[in-house]
Amino acid sequence: MAFIQYETEGQVAILTIDRPKALNALDSAVLKELDAAIDAIDLNEVRCLIITGAGEKSFVAGADIGEMSKLTKAEGEAFGKTGNDVFRKIETLPIPVIAAVNGFALGGGNELAMSCDIRICSENAVFGQPETGLGITPGFGGTQRLARLVSPGYAKQLLYTAANIKAHEALRIGLVNAVYPLEELLPAAKKMAAQIAFNAPIAVRACKKAVNEGLELGMDDAIALEEKIFGDCFETEDQVAGMAFFLKKDKQKGEKHAPYQNK
Ligand code: CAA
Numbered sequence: 001m002a003f004i005q006y007e008t009e010g011q012v013a014i015l016t017i018d019r020p021k022a023l024n025a026l027d028s029a030v031l032k033e034l035d036a037a038i039d040a041i042d043l044n045e046v047r048c049l050i051i052t053g054a055g056e057k058s059f060v061a062g063a064d065i066g067e068m069s070k071l072t073k074a075e076g077e078a079f080g081k082t083g084n085d086v087f088r089k090i091e092t093l094p095i096p097v098i099a100a101v102n103g104f105a106l107g108g109g110n111e112l113a114m115s116c117d118i119r120i121c122s123e124n125a126v127f128g129q130p131e132t133g134l135g136i137t138p139g140f141g142g143t144q145r146l147a148r149l150v151s152p153g154y155a156k157q158l159l160y161t162a163a164n165i166k167a168h169e170a171l172r173i174g175l176v177n178a179v180y181p182l183e184e185l186l187p188a189a190k191k192m193a194a195q196i197a198f199n200a201p202i203a204v205r206a207c208k209k210a211v212n213e214g215l216e217l218g219m220d221d222a223i224a225l226e227e228k229i230f231g232d233c234f235e236t237e238d239q240v241a242g243m244a245f246f247l248k249k250d251k252q253k254g255e256k257h258a259p260y261q262n263k
Pocket of ligand 1: 021022023025026061062063064065066083104106107108109111130131134137138139140142
């Protein structure tokens with residue numbers, strides 16, 4: 001692949017968007033590769049995915065403005081669907097996805113980060129939806145996910161003003177979970193990913209499904225969904241091993257829980 005690097009470290013995968021000449025901006029070719037890279041993840045082996053950008057300046061500086069400048073209405077809508085389909089695939093990937101935001105996360109970059117389960121960023125990160133300054137709306141989910149992640153009022157402020165915010169403001173409004181010096185960002189993402197990978201994979205996946213699908217429902221239906229997903233965990237290999245380990249009288253001191261096998 002020309003624009004995506006992909007590597008695994010144990011049960012953690014790291015996907016890096018790498019298009020240095022455009023600060024990792026997303027054109028059709030990058031989106032196509034991103035889609036193929038997500039499809040190629042071995043979900044029997046990988047328990048957590050980290051998405052980041054190459055270099056020290058930018059996560060993703062948005063959708064490619066040069067490519068978009070030539071689009072017709074129909075092509076614009078199709079381009080939005082291409083991005084939305086890939087980002088929805090990331091959002092609904094069975095395993096957790098951490099965005100390690102290492103610089104500019106503007107437009108499609110912020111939208112990519114928002115399709116991930118968890119966002120952490122470096123101190124030089126900059127977030128924003130600059131689209132109204134370009135004569136368009138966000139097109140890869142920004143009008144929808146931003147209002148769900150931060151308050152609708154703050155989301156509208158960012159959308160209408162097209163103003164960028166820095167890392168600590170993103171932390172304050174809950175857009176990111178933590179801010180690190182740049183050199184500590186990827187190690188922190190890997191540490192969190194390893195902690196996720198250490199837990200029972202069936203249960204972790206079930207939590208993602210319960211939160212994501214529950215957020216779309218009213219509370220009565222959401223609670224019923226949780227009951228179903230909770231029940232589905234019982235009799236699984238993970239539940240049997242996990243609870244047996246806890247109840248085992250002769251377990252080694254310091255062992256946190258059962259070693260969970262790949263599924
Ligand atoms: N599309 C295409 N090229 C881009 C790009 C983008 N989104 N962002 C940066 N680049 C290119 C620049 O054109 C420049 O290329 P050249 O060297 O060939 O001129 C190169 O990357 C480096 O960028 P700058 O020289 O501008 O770097 P800078 O440090 O001065 O500024 C920046 C950095 C503030 C991120 C600035 O590049 C910028 O404002 N980029 C555009 C950000 C933006 O508006 N993103 C939203 C796009 S719309 C969108 O994403 C719609 C959607 O929802 C789908």
